[in-house]
Amino acid sequence: MNRKTNPDYINRTVVITGIGMISPLGISAPQCWEAGNAGKSGIRSITKFDAGACKTQIGGQLPDAYFEVEASRIPKRMFKQTTLLSRLTRICAEEAIKNSHLDFDGIDLERVGVIIGASGACVVSMEDIEQKEVDKFTIIREMINAIPARISLEFGFKGPSYTLSASSESGLCAIAKAYDLIRTGCAEVVVSGGADTLLSRNFIDYFNSLDMLSTNNKIPEQAVQPFDRLRKGFVLSDGAAVVVLESLEHALQRGARIYAQMEGYWASWIPSVTSVSMADTMSRALETSRLLPEDIGYIAANGTATIDNDRMESQAIQTVFGDRSVTLPISSL
Secondary structure, three states: OOOOOOHHHOOOOEEEEEEEEEEOOEOOHHHHHHHHHOOOOOEEEOOOOOOOOOOOOEEEOOOHHHHHHHHHHOOHHHHHHOOHHHHHHHHHHHHHHHHHOOOHHHOOHHHEEEEEEOOOOOOOOHHHHOOHHHHHHHHHHHOOOHHHHHHHHHHOOOOOEEEEOEOEOHHHHHHHHHHHHHHOOOOOEEEEEEEEEOOOHHHHHHHHHOOOEOOOOOOHHHOOOOOOOOOOOEOOEEEEEEEEEEEHHHHHHOOOOOOEEEOOOOOOOOOOOOHHHHHHHHHHHHHHOOOOHHHOOOEEEOOOOOHHHHHHHHHHHHHHHHHHHHOOOEEEO
């Protein structure tokens, strides 16, 4: 019997063994983690372009140190063939792979996949548009699947490799798909995560036209206040985070450090989102993970700091978790 259809490979346990991250808080996962735990904010006044005419003049810029890292670790030819988004994701993937201590000699590369989530509207950043000398590489630079393809090519991975786009949930949906591939035996290891370079004048003007962004330009660190009665919206940012997922069996066999175990998920598409649909999605996620509401110790909410979404999400959490929703730790991704 083919091992991909062998019942022994169905419903395998999936774990996270490597993490890589670059955000306005730092150029590595440890830096971002330390800054986040210290309560630091990565939001500041925009300097990468003139935002003086924008209602929102703040956002999450990549640290200046990132571009030094990019210049030192990206070959000149690869720089011309890739966008900022691809380079950013590639560096995060490299960190995650090194952090997982994957043994390339002892792994079947045909069973290693790469799935990256991106909005799809931000493949080309403002920095890329100014690079006229790279026009001949336009197709391979800007096609949406170039992001995971670059990682697969560089590391020799031969498993599934594609980009998943699902708006702001793209990264989570990519990880969910990676979970499915490993759980059902279609892959042994998957490099997965999310990346976007949304901090541009065009995107700020667009979201400002919908009154979705905070305009608290005087105090950037306090601009986003999810679930607060004074909330006025979110802000845009550049960044990426990548994790290495693998089957528990594979991780134990190679003595890997395990950061977390992924129990399950649920995803819903609903034309008109309501608190009822949100609550149903959370309840189904608990059910597929074989968990009860009392098993949960923390909620990573969507928390867009917009009036309607925060209200509906609050109501949904109260529906699922009842009285515990008052004391259960909740923050916004």
